[in-house]
Amino acid sequence: MKIFVAGATGVLGRALVPLLVARGDEVVGMTRSPSKQDLVRDLGVRPVVADALDPDAVAQAVASAEPEVIVHELTALSGKMSVRDMRHPERAAMATMTNRLRTEATDHLLAAGRAVEERRPRFETSHEQQEQLATRFFAAAEEGDLEALEELLAHELVLRGDGGGKAPTIARAIHGRARVARTLIAGLRAAARAGGFTLRREEVNGQPGALFFDREGRVAGVMILDVAGGQIQGVSSIVHPDKLRHLGPVADLRALLRERR
Numbered sequence: 001m002k003i004f005v006a007g008a009t010g011v012l013g014r015a016l017v018p019l020l021v022a023r024g025d026e027v028v029g030m031t032r033s034p035s036k037q038d039l040v041r042d043l044g045v046r047p048v049v050a051d052a053l054d055p056d057a058v059a060q061a062v063a064s065a066e067p068e069v070i071v072h073e074l075t076a077l078s079g080k081m082s083v084r085d086m087r088h089p090e091r092a093a094m095a096t097m098t099n100r101l102r103t104e105a106t107d108h109l110l111a112a113g114r115a116v117e118e119r120r121p122r123f124e125t126s127h128e129q130q131e132q133l134a135t136r137f138f139a140a141a142e143e144g145d146l147e148a149l150e151e152l153l154a155h156e157l158v159l160r161g162d163g164g165g166k167a168p169t170i171a172r173a174i175h176g177r178a179r180v181a182r183t184l185i186a187g188l189r190a191a192a193r194a195g196g197f198t199l200r201r202e203e204v205n206g207q208p209g210a211l212f213f214d215r216e217g218r219v220a221g222v223m224i225l226d227v228a229g230g231q232i233q234g235v236s237s238i239v240h241p242d243k244l245r246h247l248g249p250v251a252d253l254r255a256l257l258r259e260r261r
């Protein structure tokens, strides 16, 4: 992932950047000081010099990095404090500057990020590509192939469950490629152990997806994929019985899971 770190030379920036590099991210580190470019290079990333309070400089720096994510680690808190500053820290120059970095600089970074986003070419995923992605997705999930599954998922995808209190499901939305992939694989394994579920690939409401059936052929759930830009951006799991009824007889998921215990 392309990540822009504003404040790469700070205490947090210096700790964060090597972790991102080790993860395989493509990082650009911003500093206000030309003399600190070598420090950024030593962290293993490309430096860009810009004053965070200068919107044009920030726009240029961010545009050169074309990041998917911007990290804000800017402060002016590391300078020396006088006794007067200590008595009234809220009035100290470093506090005023830090407030500006947290408000104005944030606005500049956001505007620069949005400009990059608007310039990014968008490509439609054809119906055929969507179906191919979905087939690979369900195959990888069923086989428990974490690496193959992660490859198909957008970094920031979301997994949502909908049991409405009437069927067991994930309580909260799960964010992020790695967590979603692990949850899906664990969920399908648990479902296979519980009820010998079978999966049938199908288009659901015009979107690629799959239906899950228990041993008696009753529908136990539906999974719908949200595909954009050649990747899976979202997964919805529907197990609420009222939403499945139009598909035929509905399995009692709770009872099935209880039977296995």
Ligand SMILES: NC(=O)c1ccc[n+]([C@@H]2O[C@H](COP(=O)([O-])OP(=O)(O)OC[C@H]3O[C@@H](n4cnc5c(N)ncnc54)[C@H](OP(=O)(O)O)[C@@H]3O)[C@@H](O)[C@H]2O)c1
Binding pocket: 006, 007, 008, 009, 010, 011, 012, 013, 030, 031, 032, 033, 036, 050, 051, 052, 053, 072, 073, 074, 075, 076, 077, 078, 101
């Ligand atoms: N350090 C901690 O223990 C700690 C704990 C909790 C939370 N935090 C939070 O983590 C964030 C980062 O803190 P930190 O301790 O890493 O800060 P820091 O060590 O003081 O570093 C500040 C960074 O901001 C950059 N910067 C300041 N003014 C700038 C400007 N006008 N234009 C461009 N860059 C500018 C500095 O870049 P150059 O000097 O290279 O120009 C430096 O990279 C802050 O939000 C802080 O509140 C820190």
